[in-house]
Every structure is written in structure tokens, then in C-alpha cells.
Amino acid sequence: MAVTIVTPCLLSVMSFLLLLSCPFTIAKGLEVMNEEEVKELIAEEKYVVILFSDSSECTGKCEELEATLELIREDIVEALNAWVVRTHTPAVAQQYGLSGKKTGTGVIFIRNKIPLLYSGPADDDEFMLHYIVTNPDSAVHHLSDVNFEHLTQAASGATTGDWLVMFTRADCDSCTKLQATIEAVAAKMRNQKNVAVVNRDTDGGQTTRRFGVKTFPSFLLFRQGRLYRYNLPGVDAGALTAFTQEGFRNARTEDIPPPKTPFDDYTEWCADWLRENPSAIHGAAVVFVVVVLIFIGFSLRKSSSTSKKESKKKK
Known part of the structure; x- marks a missing residue:
């Protein structure tokens, strides 16, 4: 009886042929997570690259982005x-400004909970890899009433370069959704232009009132001692970058206003507060009327008491 000896090489060939003869599918695509898993990942991990799809199926632009991310995934992990x-989580995507059929798909790079929107081509793996790997930290500056003039030198001619400044306030949902976008603008213009944020309600109130900012978010460009306001209807990374580079020439030029006096600043703060809290005006008016009536009543009472005393003296 003949005995067949199976060598390791022959075994490998047989295994390969067996795999070819059996129908199977190779796992394709990125790991898919639900909303809770994504939130947990963002909270716990330092770096997270998330592809948001505008539907449960990844098609069209999403498919292109996923294919590109697959090519560079190992490089991103290694670096x-x-x-x-x-993921398909509309609630989380909306927080980063990704919503609607046209903008619902996109790549967000989370760095220590700070989002960066990828705004490059969907099918260029080299560009995407360079974009992600070279932006591990935020390039957006935080300006306040204390350091605004020192860092920008806006009034003296901006010798520190051009500054695109986004003015925000604490209860501005649109400002929060644009955080990933302004980070993308800063990443695009790194080492060319300065990009910063001023929060009116934390430590930038005087600076916000100095430049007459009433709506939020607002974008102002400080360049060579001049001021330019971004007034275009659309706000995206491409439009803001174009405005900062050349588009500002089509905007009206303004002189840099000097800081307000404490009295003028306080007056404008009161006016802004009343404008943003119209319901409080009615209450304030009622209090004012009550105080006036009390004062009048007290004056009449005092006058009556004085008259009685004078009458008694005459008697």
C-alpha cells in the first residue's frame, strides 16, 4: 500500500487551491461604529479619524473617501x-457642521477632542495622508482682551502678519458647528496667515465691542493696519481661505478703531444686553415705573408732612 507524504510546501498549495474553490468574501471597508461607540472613542482616544456618511450605506463621495482612507489607514496608525x-450618526455629524445631502459626508480628524475638517480631494491618498499627519495639533490661536493687541498688533500695522479672527459667543450653536471649519482654514494657511477665535462671553467682550461685532459668528481680517469684514452668505473652508488670501480686496476697508473708554464700553455692553434680552426691557420698565411712583409718593408724603408742621407753627 502506497503512502502519500504531504510536505509543508504541498500542504500550502493544497490550502490555497481549497480557498480558491470555496466561495467567500473578503472583508472590505473601515470599521463601522454606532453613535455611542463613536462618542466613547472621541472621549477616550487622543486621535480619531472619522468618516461620516450621510446614509447607512456608503456610496458616492463616501465610497471614494473610504477607499482612500483604506489605502492610508496603516500609515495613519503607525504615525x-x-x-x-x-459611522452614520447625524447627531454627531451635525456638531461638526456636516449636515444635509450635500455636506453630510466628510472626514473629521479629532485631536484631543478638537475637530479638523478634511477639505481636500476625496481620491488623493497622498494629499489626505499628508494633511492628517502634519496637523496633529490645532493651529487656531485664542485671543482675549488681554492679548489681542499684543499678538495681532492690529492698530500698529499688524507686523505679526495677517489675522483672520472668528468672533463667537457662548450660546452660538452655529459657532460650535464651524469649529472644524475654522480649524481647516488654519491648517490650510499654516505658516502663511494667522487664524484665531475671540469668545465674547469668556474673555473677549471688550474686543468684540471695540470692533462693533453684533452677529455671531463674524469673521474679520486684520491686515496692515486695516480691517475687512467677511459678508458673504456661504461660510466654508474654501470661501474663508479665498477671502483671507485675495477676496478681502472686494470688501470695504475700515480703519482699526481704538479701544473704547471704560464708560463707552459699559454703555455698549448695556445696549447689547438689552438688545439680546428684549423680554427684560418690559421688566426693567416696570421696575423703573415702580421706583418713580415710590419716589413721587415719598415726595408728596414729605411735602404734606412739612405743610402740616408749618400750619401748626402758624397757629
Whole structure:
């Protein structure tokens, strides 16, 4: 009886042929996570690259972005030890300004909970890899009443370069949704232009009132001692970048206003507060009327008492 000896090489060939003869599908695509998993990942991990799809199926632009991320996933993991996942979570996507059929798909790079929107081509793996790997930290400056003039030198001619400044306030949902966008603008113009944020309600109230900012978010460009306001209807990374580079020439030029006196600043603060809290005007008016009536009543009472005393003296 003949005995067949199976060598390791022959075994490998047989295994390969067996796999070819059996129908199977190779796992394709990024790891898909639900909303809770994504939130947990953002809270716990330092670097997370998330592909948001505008539907449960990844088609069209989403498919292109996923294919590109697959090509560079290992490089991203090796360089940053980052997670690279895909999700369909409209609530989370909306927080980063990704909503609607046209903008619902996109890649957000989370760095220590700070989002950066990828605004490059969907099918260029080299560009995407360079964009992610070279932006591990935020390039957006935080300006306040204390350091605004020192860092920008706006009134003296902006010798520190051009500054695109986004003015926000605490209860501005639109401002929060644009955080990833302004980070994208800063990443695009790194080492060319300065990008910053001023929060009116934390430590930038005087600066906000100095430049007459009434609506939020507002974008102002400070360039060579002059001021330019961004008044275009659309706000995206491409439009803001174009405005900062050349588009400002089509905007009206303004002189840099000097800081307000404490009295003028307080007066404008009161006016802004009353404008933003119209319901409080009615209450304030009622209090004012009550105080006036009390004062009048007290004056009449005092006058009556004085008259009685004078009458008694005459008697």
C-alpha cells in the first residue's frame, strides 16, 4: 500500500487551491461604529479619524473617501496611533457642521477632542495622508482682551502678519458647528496667515465691542493696519481661505478703531444686553415705573408732612 507524504510546501498549495474553490468574501471597508461607540472613542482616544456618511450605506463621495482612507489607514496608525472608523450618526455629524445631502459626508480628524475638517480631494491618498499627519495639533490661536493687541498688533500695522479672527459667543450653536471649519482654514494657511477665535462671553467682550461685532459668528481680517469684514452668505473652508488670501480686496476697508473708554464700553455692553434680552426691557420698565411712583409718593408724603408742621407753627 502506497503512502502519500504531504510536505509543508504541498500542504500550502493544497490550502490555497481549497480557498480558491470555496466561495467567500473578503472583508472590505473601515470599521463601522454606532453613535455611542463613536462618542466613547472621541472621549477616550487622543486621535480619531472619522468618516461620516450621510446614509447607512456608503456610496458616492463616501465610497471614494473610504477607499482612500483604506489605502492610508496603516500609515495613519503607525504615525499617530490613531483610530480610523466610519459611522452614520447625524447627531454627531451635525456638531461638526456636516449636515444635509450635500455636506453630510466628510472626514473629521479629532485631536484631543478638537475637530479638523478634511477639505481636500476625496481620491488623493497622498494629499489626505499628508494633511492628517502634519496637523496633529490645532493651529487656531485664542485671543482675549488681554492679548489681542499684543499678538495681532492690529492698530500698529499688524507686523505679526495677517489675522483672520472668528468672533463667537457662548450660546452660538452655529459657532460650535464651524469649529472644524475654522480649524481647516488654519491648517490650510499654516505658516502663511494667522487664524484665531475671540469668545465674547469668556474673555473677549471688550474686543468684540471695540470692533462693533453684533452677529455671531463674524469673521474679520486684520491686515496692515486695516480691517475687512467677511459678508458673504456661504461660510466654508474654501470661501474663508479665498477671502483671507485675495477676496478681502472686494470688501470695504475700515480703519482699526481704538479701544473704547471704560464708560463707552459699559454703555455698549448695556445696549447689547438689552438688545439680546428684549423680554427684560418690559421688566426693567416696570421696575423703573415702580421706583418713580415710590419716589413721587415719598415726595408728596414729605411735602404734606412739612405743610402740616408749618400750619401748626402758624397757629
